[in-house]
Amino acid sequence: MLTLEIVFGQRIGSVFRGWTDKIQEINKKYEKPRITMSPGVKIALLFLRVYLILLVILLGYKFWTMLK
Amino acid sequence: MDFGSTFFYKYRRFIKTLKIYLLLAGPGLIVMLADNDAGGITTYAVTGSKYGYGLIWFLLLLLPVAYVVQEMTVRLGAVTKRGHAEAIFDAFGSFWGWFSFIDLALVNWLTLITEFIGMTAALAIFHVPPVFTVVIVAIVMMLMVLQGKYWTWEKIAILFAALNIIYIPAAFMVHPSVSEVLSVGLIPHFPGGFNGTLFFFLMANIGTTIAPWMIFFQQSAVVDKGMKEKDIPWGQMDTLIGSAFTVLVAIFIVVVTGTVLYGVEVESAAQAASMMMTTSPWLGTCIAIGLFNAGFLGAICISLASSWAFGEVFGWAHSLNMKVREAPWFYACYLFALITAGGVVLIPNAPLVLITLFVQVIAVTLLPAALVFLILLLNNEEIMGKYRNTTLQNIAGTVIVVAIIVLSTAYALTTLFPEWLM
Numbered sequence: 310m311l312t313l314e315i316v317f318g319q320r321i322g323s324v325f326r327g328w329t330d331k332i333q334e335i336n337k338k339y340e341k342p343r344i345t346m347s348p349g350v351k352i353a354l355l356f357l358r359v360y361l362i363l364l365v366i367l368l369g370y371k372f373w374t375m376l377k
Numbered sequence: 378m379d380f381g382s383t384f385f386y387k388y389r390r391f392i393k394t395l396k397i398y399l400l401l402a403g404p405g406l407i408v409m410l411a412d413n414d415a416g417g418i419t420t421y422a423v424t425g426s427k428y429g430y431g432l433i434w435f436l437l438l439l440l441p442v443a444y445v446v447q448e449m450t451v452r453l454g455a456v457t458k459r460g461h462a463e464a465i466f467d468a469f470g471s472f473w474g475w476f477s478f479i480d481l482a483l484v485n486w487l488t489l490i491t492e493f494i495g496m497t498a499a500l501a502i503f504h505v506p507p508v509f510t511v512v513i514v515a516i517v518m519m520l521m522v523l524q525g526k527y528w529t530w531e532k533i534a535i536l537f538a539a540l541n542i543i544y545i546p547a548a549f550m551v552h553p554s555v556s557e558v559l560s561v562g563l564i565p566h567f568p569g570g571f572n573g574t575l576f577f578f579l580m581a582n583i584g585t586t587i588a589p590w591m592i593f594f595q596q597s598a599v600v601d602k603g604m605k606e607k608d609i610p611w612g613q614m615d616t617l618i619g620s621a622f623t624v625l626v627a628i629f630i631v632v633v634t635g636t637v638l639y640g641v642e643v644e645s646a647a648q649a650a651s652m653m654m655t656t657s658p659w660l661g662t663c664i665a666i667g668l669f670n671a672g673f674l675g676a677i678c679i680s681l682a683s684s685w686a687f688g689e690v691f692g693w694a695h696s697l698n699m700k701v702r703e704a705p706w707f708y709a710c711y712l713f714a715l716i717t718a719g720g721v722v723l724i725p726n727a728p729l730v731l732i733t734l735f736v737q738v739i740a741v742t743l744l745p746a747a748l749v750f751l752i753l754l755l756n757n758e759e760i761m762g763k764y765r766n767t768t769l770q771n772i773a774g775t776v777i778v779v780a781i782i783v784l785s786t787a788y789a790l791t792t793l794f795p796e797w798l799m
Contacts, residue, residue, distance in 0.1 A: 336471045339474055342469050353752075364741070368793070
């Protein structure tokens with residue numbers, strides 16, 4: 310199995326391993342949102358998702374037109 | 378009784394209140410005066426040169442905007458004892474947590490570069506080489522945090538913040554017509570009619586009023602200071618006084634450039650200072666010092682906001698009350714941000730204008746999320762208890778947050794697509 314230690318060598322690989330372990334630990338710690346998902350919260354989070362998707366599309370469009 | 382005793386006896390309650398305030402003042406005052414950072418000073422200077430005193434009334438509207446948003450961070454920090462980054466992770470889960478955190482780290486780093494641009498440009502007026510400016514600023518900023526006490530850091534920061542009011546004497550030096558400032562500035566109107574350019578300026582002024590780092594900085598500072606629920610009224614007062622100062626300083630900058638450079642094409646505060654230097658060296662010096670100080674104050678807060686956020690998310694020790702050996706990663710983040718952002722400014726032909734524009738665009742990907750999370754957290758009874766938003770606070774908060782989101786998004790989009798304004 311390809312591991313970080315094999316790809317980057319023992320020393321650097323273990324540094325990266327430490328980081329990935331830490332990130333996994335954070336993800337596990339905050340796995341479940343503490344806030345109650347009321348309709349208001351759900352609508353607000355949906356709005357944020359749509360807003361960010363639209364913004365990313367516009368940024369992508371700008372980047373594409375700049376390349377053209 | 379002598380005069381001193383009589384004065385003290387007569388105003389003893391006021392003096393006592395002032396003493397308590399001075400002990401507790403800090404995060405609100407610092408964040409608000411740092412809000413007038415290098416980018417903010419440029420926006421106000423250009424606004425004054427373009428529209429004279431015509432948009433002063435609009436700046437006054439920014440006082441409640443700044444206060445309502447930042448006051449929420451005081452309550453949230455004092456009640457949860459958590460910074461905004463940690464609060465988002467905890468309440469909304471790791472997806473929104475990582476999104477906010479990575480976005481914040483990027484926006485803060487880019488904004489830090491713009492602060493260094495402002496500081497080097499300001500000192501270049503006095504023929505100080507950029508390398509010297511960057512090195513000295515990095516050393517002073519490190520010394521400020523390395524002394525190991527939040528309280529000491531805060532009081533030094535307040536001293537720098539006080540220098541921000543240099544624009545007030547500067548405005549008196551240009552002898553503006555007070556009646557004209559009042560008659561033109563205080564009556565709401567759109568100078569030259571409402572058009573695309575004016576709208577752009579209104580958006581730019583709103584955009585500089587609330588930045589993502591301000592929300593994260595003040596909440597983390599409230600936590601690091603150790604403010605408790607009982608301190609909330611003082612924190613609110615601190616934020617209100619800070620908001621008043623930030624608007625006052627903005628108005629005086631507009632008065633300076635509106636008097637001296639009205640109708641002149643100005644692109645930055647550094648350019649305005651250089652122009653004034655030729656006609657009135659004292660005035661030019663004041664503006665340049667003010668610009669440097671604005672960048673410095675902004676840099677202090679932004680780099681700390683990032684370091685606190687890193688500490689909160691990764692669980693590292695993160696307090697200005699700790700020594701370097703107790704919180705090595707916290708100080709390493711702070712130093713890393715300073716050195717890399719300062720280093721970018723020193724790269725020959727670095728795309729600094731592009732970076733400045735890019736900041737606005739990236740900031741707008743984070744600001745709506747940070748504001749929406751703020752409102753949602755402040756409405757959660759489980760988290761906030763009796764300190765949650767009242768109906769009136771929710772109405773004010775929601776209206777202001779929606780207005781900021783719409784205008785700052787429009788500002789970022791017109792920066793990206795200037796042809797849309799035509």
